Amino acid sequence: MASLCFQSPSKPISYFQPKSNPSPPLFAKVSVFRCRASVQTLVAVEPEPVFVSVKTFAPATVANLGPGFDFLGCAVDGLGDHVTLRVDPSVRAGEVSISEITGTTTKLSTNPLRNCAGIAAIATMKMLGIRSVGLSLDLHKGLPLGSGLGSSAASAAAAAVAVNEIFGRKLGSDQLVLAGLESEAKVSGYHADNIAPAIMGGFVLIRNYEPLDLKPLRFPSDKDLFFVLVSPDFEAPTKKMRAALPTEIPMVHHVWNSSQAAALVAAVLEGDAVMLGKALSSDKIVEPTRAPLIPGMEAVKKAALEAGAFGCTISGAGPTAVAVIDSEEKGQVIGEKMVEAFWKVGHLKSVASVKKLDNVGARLVNSVSR
Amino acid sequence: MASLCFQSPSKPISYFQPKSNPSPPLFAKVSVFRCRASVQTLVAVEPEPVFVSVKTFAPATVANLGPGFDFLGCAVDGLGDHVTLRVDPSVRAGEVSISEITGTTTKLSTNPLRNCAGIAAIATMKMLGIRSVGLSLDLHKGLPLGSGLGSSAASAAAAAVAVNEIFGRKLGSDQLVLAGLESEAKVSGYHADNIAPAIMGGFVLIRNYEPLDLKPLRFPSDKDLFFVLVSPDFEAPTKKMRAALPTEIPMVHHVWNSSQAAALVAAVLEGDAVMLGKALSSDKIVEPTRAPLIPGMEAVKKAALEAGAFGCTISGAGPTAVAVIDSEEKGQVIGEKMVEAFWKVGHLKSVASVKKLDNVGARLVNSVSR
Numbered sequence: 102m103a104s105l106c107f108q109s110p111s112k113p114i115s116y117f118q119p120k121s122n123p124s125p126p127l128f129a130k131v132s133v134f135r136c137r138a139s140v141q142t143l144v145a146v147e148p149e150p151v152f153v154s155v156k157t158f159a160p161a162t163v164a165n166l167g168p169g170f171d172f173l174g175c176a177v178d179g180l181g182d183h184v185t186l187r188v189d190p191s192v193r194a195g196e197v198s199i200s201e202i203t204g205t206t207t208k209l210s211t212n213p214l215r216n217c218a219g220i221a222a223i224a225t226m227k228m229l230g231i232r233s234v235g236l237s238l239d240l241h242k243g244l245p246l247g248s249g250l251g252s253s254a255a256s257a258a259a260a261a262v263a264v265n266e267i268f269g270r271k272l273g274s275d276q277l278v279l280a281g282l283e284s285e286a287k288v289s290g291y292h293a294d295n296i297a298p299a300i301m302g303g304f305v306l307i308r309n310y311e312p313l314d315l316k317p318l319r320f321p322s323d324k325d326l327f328f329v330l331v332s333p334d335f336e337a338p339t340k341k342m343r344a345a346l347p348t349e350i351p352m353v354h355h356v357w358n359s360s361q362a363a364a365l366v367a368a369v370l371e372g373d374a375v376m377l378g379k380a381l382s383s384d385k386i387v388e389p390t391r392a393p394l395i396p397g398m399e400a401v402k403k404a405a406l407e408a409g410a411f412g413c414t415i416s417g418a419g420p421t422a423v424a425v426i427d428s429e430e431k432g433q434v435i436g437e438k439m440v441e442a443f444w445k446v447g448h449l450k451s452v453a454s455v456k457k458l459d460n461v462g463a464r465l466v467n468s469v470s471r
Numbered sequence: 472m473a474s475l476c477f478q479s480p481s482k483p484i485s486y487f488q489p490k491s492n493p494s495p496p497l498f499a500k501v502s503v504f505r506c507r508a509s510v511q512t513l514v515a516v517e518p519e520p521v522f523v524s525v526k527t528f529a530p531a532t533v534a535n536l537g538p539g540f541d542f543l544g545c546a547v548d549g550l551g552d553h554v555t556l557r558v559d560p561s562v563r564a565g566e567v568s569i570s571e572i573t574g575t576t577t578k579l580s581t582n583p584l585r586n587c588a589g590i591a592a593i594a595t596m597k598m599l600g601i602r603s604v605g606l607s608l609d610l611h612k613g614l615p616l617g618s619g620l621g622s623s624a625a626s627a628a629a630a631a632v633a634v635n636e637i638f639g640r641k642l643g644s645d646q647l648v649l650a651g652l653e654s655e656a657k658v659s660g661y662h663a664d665n666i667a668p669a670i671m672g673g674f675v676l677i678r679n680y681e682p683l684d685l686k687p688l689r690f691p692s693d694k695d696l697f698f699v700l701v702s703p704d705f706e707a708p709t710k711k712m713r714a715a716l717p718t719e720i721p722m723v724h725h726v727w728n729s730s731q732a733a734a735l736v737a738a739v740l741e742g743d744a745v746m747l748g749k750a751l752s753s754d755k756i757v758e759p760t761r762a763p764l765i766p767g768m769e770a771v772k773k774a775a776l777e778a779g780a781f782g783c784t785i786s787g788a789g790p791t792a793v794a795v796i797d798s799e800e801k802g803q804v805i806g807e808k809m810v811e812a813f814w815k816v817g818h819l820k821s822v823a824s825v826k827k828l829d830n831v832g833a834r835l836v837n838s839v840s841r
Contacts, residue, residue, distance in 0.1 A: 172730035308734050308750075316734055316746075349719040355756070359729040360542035363736040364678050364686055370740045376686075380678075386725070 140283060142230040144271050150234055151269040152468040154187040159258035159463035160302070161244055161456075162251035163328065163423050164294035167384040167414040168361040174294035175304040176459035177328050180250065183241040183466065184218055184259035186267055192235025197222045197264075204242035216240070217284040221257035224280035225264035228272055236264070248332050249417035254295035257284035262300065262463040274301050275313055277463075282313075295417065302462030304369045319460075324372030326458055327432040329424040330416065331401065331439040333451035337420040338394060345390040354385045378411020378425035388414055395420045397447020404442035408435040429455050510653060512600040514641050520604055521639040522838040524557040529628035529833035530672070531614055531826075532621035533698065533793050534664035537754040537784040538731040544664035545674040546829035547698050550620065553611040553836065554588055554629035556637055562605025567592045567634075574612035586610070587654045591627035594650035595634035598642055606634070618702050619787035624665035627654035632670065632833040644671050645683055647833075652683075665787065672832030674739045689830075694742030696828055697802040699794040700786065701771065701809040703821035707790040708764060715760040724755045748781020748795035758784055765790045767817020774812035778805040799825050 161180035166173045182204070192198045199211040199219055213219025218240045226236070238260065244252040261280040265272045272280075281296035297305040297315050304318040320326055350358075365380035367373075382402075392398040392415060401422045405413035409431055410424035422439060426432045436453030443451040531550035536543045552574070562568045569581040569589055583589025588610045596606070608630060614622040631650040635642045642650075651666035667675040667685050674688040690696055720728075731753040738747035752772075762768040762785060771792045775783035779801055780794035792809060796802045806823030813821040 168729070169733070170729075171726045172733065306730065306733055306737065308730055316737055318737060346722065348722050350722060350725045352716065352718050352720060355720045355725045355728070356541045358725070359538070359540075359732045360676065360678055362729045363539070363542065363676055363732045366733040366736045367676065367686055367688060367740060370737060 189237035218260035251295035258299035321372035333449035382412030400446035559607035588630035621665035628669035691742035703819035752782030770816035
């Protein structure tokens with residue numbers, strides 16, 4: 102069976118499929134998605150498409166950032182997913198069809214209700230009140246599934262932005278994040294620490310969900326910050342990763358982690374890569390429970406720090422390790438040491454890349470006017 | 472018995488008093504203070520006094536700031552304690568004597584080993600390696616004891632800075648905070664969220680204790696921020712206040728509070744009083760357990776918010792309530808409503824004041840040269 106992005110098997114899909122009507126209106130299906138916030142139409146008059154087709158890109162994201170578990174994330178440059186979206190008269194009005202999936206994985210479902218890009222596209226169409234136009238979507242995956250780099254969020258972000266662009270950019274970034282959250286809720290729970298930076302770029306602090314309250318944190322453009330991303334050839338045991346999370350936190354660890362998250366935010370706003378790395382590296386709650394589940398992770402962190410990284414932790418739920426440094430050259434040396442440690446200690450092959458912050462987020466790459 | 476600042480009765484004082492030597496060297500006594508960090512002499516050559524006498528001031532402080540429990544605090548303008556320190560040949564060399572205590576309370580001990588100002592002065596003298604000069608100290612309390620406004624920290628900060636000034640300012644602010652911590656450890660535990668802002672001014676984030684790692688957070692000087700401080704005539708039950716603190720925190724509350732603390736830091740650095748108030752007001756861990764122990768506190772918070780305050784919480788361990796607003800006039804109206812609520816619901820008289828941030832911290836007020 103084609104997989105729904107990299108949804109955990111513990112979270113079965115269920116959506117409304119009434120027997121009495123073989124082709125219920127698409128929105129009826131969408132409205133029963135198990136999300137905390139239900140998507141509402143936000144535009145008074147149904148917009149017309151301003152383009153025949155658009156191509157969008159959305160970047161990879163690093164969620165958690167150590168002590169920012171479940172409320173901080175950032176986008177990284179140069180890695181990500183592409184969506185090509187076309188007005189397609191052969192597709193039923195108000196619906197989206199997935200024509201093709203290419204790139205790092207093709208085993209994803211082309212059923213739009215079971216595909217991250219499809220779910221986000223449908224949610225965005227619903228917000229725009231699209232009833233008269235059908236769309237077809239091609240997804241090009243640049244990110245591997247289950248790497249801890251926000252693969253599902255990148256697909257969802259690229260799709261949400263593509264729909265918004267093709268209809269003349271009527272929705273703001275918060276609304277696009279809500280559309281993307283419809284997809285994330287299916288994949289890894291209702292958390293915005295990948296989808297928000299995937300759409301908005303830079304660092305984003307998630308302050309609240311009801312109502313959604315996102316705080317972009319701008320890293321100064323004149324300061325240098327590089328992420329060393331090392332992805333091992335290992336499928337992170339998502340279920341175990343979740344089960345490993347403590348439900349109760351000792352007060353002393355709560356105070357520690359909170360103060361480090363606060364320092365991380367100060368470091369971002371002041372452009373202090375050293376302080377940022379130190380804070381990112383200081384998680385006493387989540388990383389200690391998850392790192393032992395990724396072979397070699399503790400040695401990889403040690404190797405990164407010994408090679409001069411300002412800090413290192415698990416990207417998202419892993420297995421990718423992320424280290425922070427202030428130059429690309431140093432980043433490459435650090436990456437080599439991390440790859441070596443994954444191999445020597447974890448017996449895992451891995452691939453390193455050194456990336457800058459992506460300050461733009463999901464964006465239009467090109468478009469064909471009507 | 473004169474009280475040691477407002478030390479909890481659950482924390483008895485014990486210091487070394489060897490029977491075989493009726494007058495042991497002062498430093499021997501100091502070295503057994505029950506502090507995690509022991510004070511070391513930090514100056515190679517014993518400095519000579521550059522003044523005959525100095526007068527210093529240290530401001531009141533608001534610790535915790537809601538979700539910043541145990542790691543965030545700030546100094547407020549216009550309230551605080553004064554210390555006058557003199558070179559006194561009648562005092563044994565290397566020792567400090569407390570001559571007089573005046574102001575809001577005079578029931579404090581004049582034994583320097585049992586007085587916040589005395590303990591901090593001795594710790595600072597030890598850091599400076601003072602063996603040849605005796606000092607006498609007058610303490611003028613501007614702050615009431617046990618108000619939640621950092622009364623003990625203000626005395627300690629004023630004393631530490633006075634000693635440093637009289638000997639030519641050889642120590643930096645981090646070292647003075649360590650000296651002040653010797654005193655705080657006796658009074659309310661080894662936490663720096665009052666003493667650090669009392670010495671450094673502004674907002675301070677405490678990142679670590681071993682080694683001490685303090686991060687000043689500068690609120691932009693061109694932005695307006697006012698604190699409405701409402702102190703009820705009520706002795707906060709310190710022991711109950713501490714006992715009320717949970718030892719284990721649900722993960723969901725940890726994530727929530729951490730994200731609010733992170734937002735608070737962003738608000739401070741960006742000078743966003745509205746966001747600051749909202750974050751300060753959002754604690755789900757400490758305030759809900761402590762507020763019910765202060766009669767009327769919940770109603771006071773409600774009254775503050777209804778009167779337009781951006782946020783409201785307990786200052787330190789209480790009983791003072793602190794609200795945040797962007798103008799003095801609005802602050803006065805909010806203060807009246809809070810006083811009214813303390814009276815109507817808590818049946819407590821209270822006093823309101825509207826204060827700005829103190830960006831300077833403990834400082835020299837005047838000095839007499841040799």
